[in-house]
Amino acid sequence: MHMKKKHGVILTVLIILLSTALIGLVMAQKPEVPSAPNGITIPDGYKNWRLISSTHRTDNNTLRVILGNDIAVQAARSGSTYPWPDGSILAKLVWKDTAHEQWPTATIPGTFVHAEFMIKDAKKYAATGGWGFARWLGMEQKPYGKDADFVQECYNCHTPMKRNDYVFTHPAITP
Amino acid sequence: MHMKKKHGVILTVLIILLSTALIGLVMAQKPEVPSAPNGITIPDGYKNWRLISSTHRTDNNTLRVILGNDIAVQAARSGSTYPWPDGSILAKLVWKDTAHEQWPTATIPGTFVHAEFMIKDAKKYAATGGWGFARWLGMEQKPYGKDADFVQECYNCHTPMKRNDYVFTHPAITP
Numbered sequence: 001m002h003m004k005k006k007h008g009v010i011l012t013v014l015i016i017l018l019s020t021a022l023i024g025l026v027m028a029q030k031p032e033v034p035s036a037p038n039g040i041t042i043p044d045g046y047k048n049w050r051l052i053s054s055t056h057r058t059d060n061n062t063l064r065v066i067l068g069n070d071i072a073v074q075a076a077r078s079g080s081t082y083p084w085p086d087g088s089i090l091a092k093l094v095w096k097d098t099a100h101e102q103w104p105t106a107t108i109p110g111t112f113v114h115a116e117f118m119i120k121d122a123k124k125y126a127a128t129g130g131w132g133f134a135r136w137l138g139m140e141q142k143p144y145g146k147d148a149d150f151v152q153e154c155y156n157c158h159t160p161m162k163r164n165d166y167v168f169t170h171p172a173i174t175p
Numbered sequence: 176m177h178m179k180k181k182h183g184v185i186l187t188v189l190i191i192l193l194s195t196a197l198i199g200l201v202m203a204q205k206p207e208v209p210s211a212p213n214g215i216t217i218p219d220g221y222k223n224w225r226l227i228s229s230t231h232r233t234d235n236n237t238l239r240v241i242l243g244n245d246i247a248v249q250a251a252r253s254g255s256t257y258p259w260p261d262g263s264i265l266a267k268l269v270w271k272d273t274a275h276e277q278w279p280t281a282t283i284p285g286t287f288v289h290a291e292f293m294i295k296d297a298k299k300y301a302a303t304g305g306w307g308f309a310r311w312l313g314m315e316q317k318p319y320g321k322d323a324d325f326v327q328e329c330y331n332c333h334t335p336m337k338r339n340d341y342v343f344t345h346p347a348i349t350p
Contacts (some may be wrong), residue, residue, distance in 0.1 A: 047349055067226065081254075102335050106230050107345035109345075168275065
């Protein structure tokens with residue numbers, strides 16, 4: 001075999017091997033969830049947070065579970081939620097209604113709709129009641145909102161709850 | 176003051192002081208939750224467990240959240256729930272429906288009804304599908320059942336779910 005041709009084959013094989021390894025590495029990594037249009041990033045490990053409450057909405061047929069980070073859960077359990085302390089994060093996980101196959105009067109979580117968050121920082125988010133809002137849609141976790149102004153929609157909807165620090169959630173009572 | 180009378184006064188004061196201290200001590204301790212009639216004790220710290228699912232039942236107007244211990248949550252998230260591994264504990268927290276004061280089409284948790292548990296041990300609980308059942312009623316956490324036979328009621332109700340390892344709960348899907 002001609003020397004130049006041999007070098008060419010080795011180079012080609014090397015490129016293929018390296019590319020395969022690189023693609024493997026990239027695919028093994030969890031794809032990063034894009035930030036919300038207002039710069040808020042999705043809170044780490046929110047699925048492991050503790051329970052604050054649960055709701056069922058018949059206007060849009062969704063089941064919801066509200067989890068909180070440690071600061072929020074401590075505030076909820078000690079009744080210190082007016083105002084919620086800075087650093088509190090409330091996570092609301094939302095699913096479309098489905099009927100239980102064996103118990104038709106039981107509504108269970110079907111398709112995952114979105115995860116939405118309220119992050120308390122009285123100073124940073126003073127313009128929206130002290131809360132930073134963000135939402136990620138569906139299993140693909142697509143950030144909600146065309147631009148940073150989407151928070152006006154959140155804030156307007158939460159304004160009737162001003163006397164509850166803009167929060168709809170009432171922590172569920174437990175023994 | 177007569178000597179005998181003085182002793183009597185001192186004794187009375189001492190008794191009052193000691194009783195007050197004793198009552199204080201007893202009240203400071205958390206009252207222990209009695210075991211279920213089948214000997215199952217209420218799992219420690221179940222309120223801090225992670226989320227598995229949530230349901231709303233319109234036949235008895237209750238909202239329910241299902242939490243799991245680490246073994247159960249790992250099984251749920253990896254889809255290894257047929258059968259659930261030994262050591263899995265499912266906790267179901269149940270509240271009476273209440274309407275949200277500002278959002279009438281939202282049902283929120285009202286009065287706490289009970290916490291009920293399924294504890295997986297295929298050998299120990301072979302007679303009831305491999306699950307130990309227990310329930311504690313209300314805020315006072317009164318054990319459910321007159322005697323150990325109460326589990327027959329649980330088991331009978333769960334039998335239609337035999338093909339799902341006797342479990343009604345379907346873990347909620349999340350990203």
